[in-house]
């Protein structure tokens with residue numbers, strides 16, 4: 007079923023400064039049904055009366071006209087707040103489900119079919135995704151000028167929070183990670199989702215390129231996240247900038263980030279990837295200008311459209327390749343390189359740019375640290391019946407147990423086999439040839455034990471999850487990629503994060519972190535204790551849009 011509704015494309019005040027209309031009609035296609043709310047099989051908007059707390063009837067779905075009964079003005083009408091958040095979330099999901107991104111329907115990181123969306127959750131300058139409540143919550147607040155600002159009207163914020171929910175379905179272990187870079191990856195991916203969604207808007211692309219003379223290199227509507235939100239809070243600029251020199255290199259003290267603060271840390275990752283995007287855009291602009299015998303400015307729009315799609319494939323497809331458990335920026339870098347290398351062995355330029363940026367910003371020790379294996383054959387994989395491996399937990403466990411060395415499972419360790427994925431992604435090969443590559447993605451995890459920092463109430467040791475990802479080509483049975491988390495290097499950073507969370511009073515022993523009815527206290531992170539061992543749960547709940 008196909009419907010059309012108006013949604014925001016850019017923050018309201020920013021749009022008026024740039025001379026753009028803030029809303030555009032958008033087409034939503036692919037849901038089995040639409041109901042009043044809006045409600046579909048996968049999403050449900052819940053709108054509560056701020057005074058009585060009662061759930062509203064929601065916005066009526068007009069089946070005859072295939073639309074919701076909503077006007078684009080005024081923007082803060084309850085109907086528009088609901089349908090705008092709904093439409094933006096759905097559009098963001100569609101981007102991930104496209105054949106050349108993940109090429110499969112998304113799964114949520116929680117049990118249950120519907121992600122709940124609360125477009126006006128109350129007064130607070132914040133917005134977040136929460137797995138336990140299965141929902142995205144968007145709050146509103148008074149700006150310094152006394153205007154009410156709805157976070158659910160910000161395209162950046164809604165797509166950012168949707169990014170968290172989507173990533174939680176792809177890499178659920180990140181939700182409990184205690185490696186600061188794992189949490190920063192959650193934050194960074196959410197910001198990059200907002201960026202890619204902005205790149206995909208025709209009006210925004212044209213407006214920005216007209217204003218910058220065809221460049222995305224400097225600070226523009228693309229390179230900043232949640233401009234209006236930042237300014238309304240009295241910050242000089244947007245919440246975060248992609249155009250930055252932030253680094254993990256301790257010698258560069260001007261740009262060195264706080265390694266235990268995920269919102270700060272994530273800008274190293276997004277800064278690195280944005281600068282790769284600028285290089286992709288510049289190269290395509292020169293190529294298209296030559297090919298089409300035109301100026302680079304005239305070619306800049308097509309170059310941005312094509313470049314953004316390439317960037318999207320590069321950074322999001324790799325998420326399926328993340329090993330389970332704790333993840334570092336270097337792990338993600340290797341996942342990008344492995345997924346790109348397996349499909350485009352000859353086109354090395356993008357991977358070189360990525361390696362340079364990761365090393366320059368201290369995200370990887372050296373270029374070697376980002377090397378990944380070429381696709382290879384393995385006798386145990388060659389004889390697999392992949393359909394059985396996908397369908398049967400027993401067969402999957404048996405395969406892993408017999409091939410511990412292949413999967414790098416330490417001897418005598420208990421391990422867990424994760425649900426297998428059967429995915430088909432579209433790849434654009436040389437000469438514009440389109441090919442669908444079907445893979446079985448096999449993930450296995452185990453628990454590593456490491457010491458806790460002394461001088462706190464923490465028990466002597468802690469347990470963390472680590473693991474291996476194997477991507478098997480369905481047709482050739484070759485291993486396209488094998489990646490194991492490089493978790494040992496991040497131990498000091500984990501110490502720093504746990505100490506920080508303890509100082510702030512948010513990391514609590516399990517008995518103190520839940521309300522009497524069993525629901526987790528807002529903002530509390532749970533430390534489960536067993537003897538001299540500790541396991542931490544729910545760290546991603548600190549990743550609110552406004553930071554901690």
Ligand SMILES: [Zn+2]
Pocket residue numbers: 166167170192193196549550551
């Ligand atoms: Zn976030």
